[in-house]
Amino acid sequence: MTTAEAPAATRGTTAPMLDVVGVSKSFRGLKAVSTASLSVARGEIVALIGPNGAGKTTLFNLVAGALSPDQGTIRFLGADIAGERPDRVCAAGIGRTFQIVKPFADMTVLENAMVGGFRGTSDRRLARSRAERALRSLDMWLQRERPASALTLPDRKRLEVARALATEPTLLLLDEVMAGLRPTETDQMVAAFRRLNAEHGLTILLIEHVMRAVMALAQRVYVLHHGEIIASGTPQQVTTDPRVLESYLGTGATH
Numbered sequence: 001m002t003t004a005e006a007p008a009a010t011r012g013t014t015a016p017m018l019d020v021v022g023v024s025k026s027f028r029g030l031k032a033v034s035t036a037s038l039s040v041a042r043g044e045i046v047a048l049i050g051p052n053g054a055g056k057t058t059l060f061n062l063v064a065g066a067l068s069p070d071q072g073t074i075r076f077l078g079a080d081i082a083g084e085r086p087d088r089v090c091a092a093g094i095g096r097t098f099q100i101v102k103p104f105a106d107m108t109v110l111e112n113a114m115v116g117g118f119r120g121t122s123d124r125r126l127a128r129s130r131a132e133r134a135l136r137s138l139d140m141w142l143q144r145e146r147p148a149s150a151l152t153l154p155d156r157k158r159l160e161v162a163r164a165l166a167t168e169p170t171l172l173l174l175d176e177v178m179a180g181l182r183p184t185e186t187d188q189m190v191a192a193f194r195r196l197n198a199e200h201g202l203t204i205l206l207i208e209h210v211m212r213a214v215m216a217l218a219q220r221v222y223v224l225h226h227g228e229i230i231a232s233g234t235p236q237q238v239t240t241d242p243r244v245l246e247s248y249l250g251t252g253a254t255h
């Protein structure tokens with residue numbers, strides 16, 4: 001029986017939450033993503049790694065609706081979301097962070113997080129409580145009344161995660177949120193994601209160069225190189241794969 005024919009009661013337990021199949025995207029002849037496939041099961045933490053320019057952010061943008069694929073399918077909770085508008089993808093339950101963080105400088109930390117909290121509602125109290133919960137889970141509660149302009153870069157990254165979390169996603173896409181953090185700060189964020197995963201069942205797909213975080217968090221890893229998935233498996237499997245060592249870990253990764 002194919003997935004499409006499976007009764008609804010079994011579909012949720014057998015089909016991956018996110019299923020990307022044979023997706024490609026070119027920019028003026030440059031193939032940024034080339035027939036890439038990956039899947040994420042409910043409750044998993046999966047990492048996407050690869051050198052600069054490999055196409056990682058482009059793949060996220062395809063999933064999140066910021067870009068439409070040239071070919072391939074993207075299914076989320078059984079629905080085809082390829083080419084769907086970003087707000088619709090967000091409404092369907094995919095939260096994402098942006099690699100270049102741009103908080104509203106004049107607004108407070110809480111107000112910035114509330115931007116995410118308004119997902120699917122205009123109820124200010126609900127948006128506020130979602131934002132407060134997100135800030136607490138990332139240990140940013142004491143900073144809630146500070147203007148975003150006063151935050152350090154690592155804290156801006158945490159605020160970006162809080163904004164995405166405040167949308168109350170089913171699947172959270174994280175684009176290099178641990179870049180530039182000190183090892184203790186990385187460990188704190190890793191602990192926060194582990195908690196969200198274990199206690200709230202949050203499913204996470206993360207792009208990350210910081211291998212300390214990848215090794216601590218990811219159950220499975222995909223490696224992207226020149227737009228193609230060249231390896232996948234457990235962190236141990238991919239970090240000992242000769243192709244991965246040659247294309248990436250020998251050079252660009254932060255150990």
Ligand SMILES: Nc1ncnc2c1ncn2[C@@H]1O[C@H](COP(=O)(O)OP(=O)(O)OP(=O)(O)O)[C@@H](O)[C@H]1O
Pocket residue numbers: 027030032050051052053054055056057058059099
């Ligand atoms: N909107 C765009 N227009 C043209 N080229 C683009 C665009 N977005 C990305 N690219 C190109 O596509 C390739 C993949 O870029 P992408 O940002 O997806 O890589 P990445 O793996 O996220 O890299 P990094 O680790 O540096 O963030 C690069 O060559 C990049 O210059």
Ligand SMILES: [Mg+2]
Pocket residue numbers: 056057058099
């Ligand atoms: Mg990127």
